[in-house]
Amino acid sequence: MRAPGPGQWRATVRDPLAAIALTALAAYVVFFAVHSSAIVTTLYLNADIASGPVIAQSLASAPGHTEVLLGNYPWFEALGAMSILRSLPAHRFLWEATPFAVAVATMGLLAWGTGRAAGRRAALLTLAIGLAASPATVADLGTWTVHGLTWAHAALLAWLAVWLAGVRSRRAALGVAALVGLACGPALASDLLLIPAGLLPLWVATLALWLRGRTTRSATDTRVLLQATAVATAMTAIGAALTVLVAHHENIHGAGTLPIRLASVSRLGHNVRVLWESLAALGNGDVFNAAFGASTLLHAVCAGMAIVAVVVALWAARSALLAASSPSMVALAAFWATACVALLASFVFSSVPVASFSGRYLVGVLMAVAALVPLAARRPLGRALIGAAVTYFVLVGVMSLLRGEMTANPTHFPTAAEADQVARFASRQSATVGYAGYWDAAPLTWSSNFATHVYPVAPCGESLCAYELHRVASWYSPRPASRSFLVLDGTVRQVSLTSLPAAIGRPVASARIGQLDVYVFSGDIARHFGAPLRGPQA
Numbered sequence: 001m002r003a004p005g006p007g008q009w010r011a012t013v014r015d016p017l018a019a020i021a022l023t024a025l026a027a028y029v030v031f032f033a034v035h036s037s038a039i040v041t042t043l044y045l046n047a048d049i050a051s052g053p054v055i056a057q058s059l060a061s062a063p064g065h066t067e068v069l070l071g072n073y074p075w076f077e078a079l080g081a082m083s084i085l086r087s088l089p090a091h092r093f094l095w096e097a098t099p100f101a102v103a104v105a106t107m108g109l110l111a112w113g114t115g116r117a118a119g120r121r122a123a124l125l126t127l128a129i130g131l132a133a134s135p136a137t138v139a140d141l142g143t144w145t146v147h148g149l150t151w152a153h154a155a156l157l158a159w160l161a162v163w164l165a166g167v168r169s170r171r172a173a174l175g176v177a178a179l180v181g182l183a184c185g186p187a188l189a190s191d192l193l194l195i196p197a198g199l200l201p202l203w204v205a206t207l208a209l210w211l212r213g214r215t216t217r218s219a220t221d222t223r224v225l226l227q228a229t230a231v232a233t234a235m236t237a238i239g240a241a242l243t244v245l246v247a248h249h250e251n252i253h254g255a256g257t258l259p260i261r262l263a264s265v266s267r268l269g270h271n272v273r274v275l276w277e278s279l280a281a282l283g284n285g286d287v288f289n290a291a292f293g294a295s296t297l298l299h300a301v302c303a304g305m306a307i308v309a310v311v312v313a314l315w316a317a318r319s320a321l322l323a324a325s326s327p328s329m330v331a332l333a334a335f336w337a338t339a340c341v342a343l344l345a346s347f348v349f350s351s352v353p354v355a356s357f358s359g360r361y362l363v364g365v366l367m368a369v370a371a372l373v374p375l376a377a378r379r380p381l382g383r384a385l386i387g388a389a390v391t392y393f394v395l396v397g398v399m400s401l402l403r404g405e406m407t408a409n410p411t412h413f414p415t416a417a418e419a420d421q422v423a424r425f426a427s428r429q430s431a432t433v434g435y436a437g438y439w440d441a442a443p444l445t446w447s448s449n450f451a452t453h454v455y456p457v458a459p460c461g462e463s464l465c466a467y468e469l470h471r472v473a474s475w476y477s478p479r480p481a482s483r484s485f486l487v488l489d490g491t492v493r494q495v496s497l498t499s500l501p502a503a504i505g506r507p508v509a510s511a512r513i514g515q516l517d518v519y520v521f522s523g524d525i526a527r528h529f530g531a532p533l534r535g536p537q538a
Contacts, residue, residue: 017383017384017387017388017391018121018124018125018387020387020391021124021125021128021387021390021391021394022124022128024128024132024391024394024395024398025127025128025131025132025394027394027398028131028132028394028397028398028401029131031398031401031402032401035401035406035407036100038407039138039142039406039407040096040142041407041416041447042406042407042408042409043138043139043142043143044096044443044446044447045409045413045414045415045416045443045447046139046411046413046443047413047438047439047440047441047442047443047456047470048071048145048146048470049139049143049144049145049146050442050443050445050446050447051071051145051442051470052075052078052079052082052095052143052144052145053082053092053095053144053446054442054445054446055068055070055079055470055472056079056082056083056086056095057086057450058472058474058475059079059083059472060086062472062474063474065250065251066251066472066473066474067251067253067472067473068250068251068252068253068471068472068473069253069254069255069468069469069470069471069472069473070252070253070254070255070469070470071145071254071255071469071470072254072255072256072257072258072469073145073146073147073190073191073254074189074190074191074247074252074253074254074255075144075145075149075190075191076186076189076190076243076244076247076252077149077186077187077189077190077243078144078145078149078190079252080186080243081098081144081149082095082144085098092449095144099141099142099143099144099148099149100141100142102141102148102149102152103133103141103142103148103152104131105152106130106141106151106152106155106367107126107127107130107131107155107370108127109155109156109158109159110126110127110130110155110158110367110370110371111123111124111126111127111130112159112162113158113159113161113162113328113332113371114126114332114370114371114374114375116162116166116328116332117162117325117326117328117329117331117332117333117375118329118332118374118375118378121374121377121383122374122375122377123374125370125373125374125377125386125387125390126370126371126374128390128391128393128394129366129369129370129373129390129393130366130367130370132393132394132397132398133397134281134282134283134284134285134286134302134397134400135284135286135400135405135406136281136282136286136356136357136359137282137363137366138406139360140282140359140360140363141363146360147191147193147360147361147363148363149187149190149191150187150190150191150193150194150197151197151363151364151367152187153183153184153187153194153198154194154197154198154201154339154364154367155367156180156183156184156198157180157184157198157199157201157202157232157335158198158201158202158332158335158336158339158371160176160177160180160202160228160232161201161202161205161206161331161332161334161335162328162331162332162335163176164177164206164209164224164225164228164229164331165205165209165225165326165327165328165330165331166327166328167224167228168221170221170224170227173224173225173227173228174224174227174228174231176228177228177229177231177232177235178231178232178235180232180235181231181232181233181234181235181236181238181239182235182236182238182239183239184198184199184232184235184236184239185235185236185237185238185239185240185241185242185243186239186240186243188236188237188239188240189239189240189241189243189244189247190243193346193361193364196339196342196343196345196346196364197339197342197343197364198339199233199236200338200339200342201334201335201336201338201339201342202229202232202233202335203229203233204334204335204338205330205331205332205334205335205338206225206226206229207334208321208330208331208333208334209222209225209327209330209331209334210222210225210226212327212330255468255469255470257468257469259351260350260351260352261350261351262349262350262351263348263349263350263351267351268348268349270353271347271348271349271350271353272348274353274354274355274356274358275344275347275348275353275362276307277355277356277359278347278353278356278357278358278359278361278362279306279307279310279359279362279365280302280303280306280307280356281356281357281359282306282359282362282363282365282366283302283303283305283306283309283366283393284299284302284393284396284397284400285299285300285301285302285303285304285305285306286299286303286356287299287300287303295399295403295405298396298399299396301392301396302392302393302396305389305392305393309369309373309389310340310344310365310369312369312372312373312376312386313336313337313340313368313369313371313372313373314337314340314341314372315376316333316372316373316375316376317333317334317336317337317340317372317375318333318337319375319376320332320333320375321333321334321337329375332371332372332375333372333375336367336368336371336372337368337372339364339365339367339368340364340365340368340369340372343361343362343364343365343368344362344365346361347361347362373386373390374386411493412491412515413439413440413443414440414443414444414447414489414514414515414516415447415514416447416448417514418444418513418514418515418516419443419444419445419446419447419448419452420447420448420451421513421514422434422444422448422452422454422487422513422516422518423444423448423451423452425511425513425518426452426485426518426520427451427452429483429485429509429520430483431482431483431484431485431520431521432453432479432482432483432484433453433454433455433479433482433484433485433524433526434452434453434454434455434484434485434486434487434518435454435455435456435457435464435484435485435486435487435525435526436454436455436456436457436486436487436488436489436497437456437457437458437487437488437489437493437496437497438456438458438467438470439489439493439496440454440487440489440497440516441454441455441456441457441467441487442454442456442470444487453475454487455471455475455476456470456471457497457529458497458533459497459501460530460531460533461503461530462501462502462503463501463503463504463528463529463530464486464497464501464503464504464525464528464529464530465529465530465531465532465533466529466532466533467533468532468533471532473532476526476529476532477526478524478526478527479524479526480524481523482523482524483520483521483522483523483524484520484521484523484524484525484526485518485519485520485521486500486504486507486518486519486521486525487516487517487518487519488500488516488517488518488519489515489516489517490515490517491515500519503528504521504525504528505521505522505523505525505528506521507519507520507521508520508521508522
């Protein structure tokens with residue numbers, strides 16, 4: 001495919017619908033950049049997100065081979081990447097910025113595939129859908145520990161599928177496939193979600209091209225396709241095995257505290273409801289967990305559009321596969337249709353769905369929509385409807401930015417200002433280490449820029465224990481002659497600390513800081529802790 005010249009791009013922009021969508025997307029990008037600092041600050045108020053860089057920073061001074069327990073999603077790849085960036089100047093900024101750069105690259109790969117298969121207008125629509133993210137999607141793609149890297153590798157495998165559809169050199173095909181496979185290995189070791197999101201779709205796309213090659217005269221060598229796909233899969237498996245071996249050698253494990261199982265029949269109704277809520281949230285239509293207000297109707301339209309978009313995406317893929325489409329179109333349609341169906345089925349028929357935040361497992365469905373919906377914009381009516389829908393979606397994203405929906409704190413996590421006050425109070429009391437409930441510990445450490453160190457604990461009997469995930473064993477080694485502090489939070493959350501356990505003794509000082517109660521002790525209360533909660537699960 002030849003690169004479009006300036007005249008061709010001007011023709012695309014002169015298309016009224018394309019020009020409107022492009023203008024809306026430009027406005028979204030500008031407003032996102034303006035609010036980016038506040039958005040990042042808000043994201044890292046969440047302990048699931050802040051735990052990533054806190055653990056990566058701790059490993060710089062932790063004893064060698066100390067046990068590190070990550071989450072149920074064992075983000076080995078993300079921890080390795082953060083450890084590499086830690087040695088660079090301004091690594092805190094790099095930690096915050098890199099996931100967003102990866103997300104932009106992910107959407108660029110997605111748009112490249114659509115453009116290769118269906119042209120520039122389709123690529124523009126894909127880019128608009130992919131970049132104008134909702135608050136839920138920003139949290140999933142713009143952070144290290146919420147499957148964001150998995151979706152980047154899914155897009156890379158989709159790129160490989162479309163690229164292979166046009167390659168003629170066996171050496172180039174096998175070489176590139178090997179490199180892509182090695183790059184995807186750490187992602188597979190970290191997240192088996194890559195199987196339904198990337199590896200299975202890659203094979204289906206290859207088989208679709210093989211079937212097409214048997215019935216039509218094609219320049220694509222199907223034997224090379226099969227060999228390249230096999231090489232990519234094998235190298236991914238090798239890379240995953242090496243990643244797991246290195247992680248285990250370094251005593252780094254996934255928590256395994258929430259094993260994923262098949263859903264019972266009685267749970268399917270609940271799962272379908274959560275599926276709807278999750279897709280709505282990813283499509284900027286989260287009206288289920290927000291108070292009624294002026295924007296509710298606008299978001300409700302997005303919620304309806306999210307479901308319609310999935311249907312349109314699958315219909316467009318079916319049409320492309322049944323028609324005499326180009327090899328690139330076949331690869332694109334087969335890949336993303338398979339990813340969409342596999343992810344939806346994995347979600348509905350598993351124990352994964354809990355609430356709308358479970359949408360982190362469905363970002364690949366949003367990517368499939370972005371890649372496939374533009375394929376339906378071939379006729380004037382289709383172009384008009386899809387162009388209008390995409391523009392509406394982007395403008396609602398702009399509204400979310402302007403209304404502060406991406407910087408809201410509805411769960412009332414401790415703020416950065418409270419973290420600074422806790423750090424100052426601890427410093428005045430010469431308390432060098434602190435402990436708090438899971439939802440407070442890592443954010444207080446990160447938001448204070450490591451001015452204080454607060455580690456996650458949970459009640460266990462009459463005492464406290466190290467939390468069941470996102471922990472480093474050395475955090476809980478008692479420090480002789482060191483003062484410590486405990487943070488209580490009256491905000492109702494799961495596994496909150498709201499009262500002082502009797503076994504840890506009496507505090508020597510206390511302070512009320514916002515919603516937090518901070519108690520200082522003359523020694524390190526870690527010496528009173530019980531055995532760590534759970535640990536790596538088989």
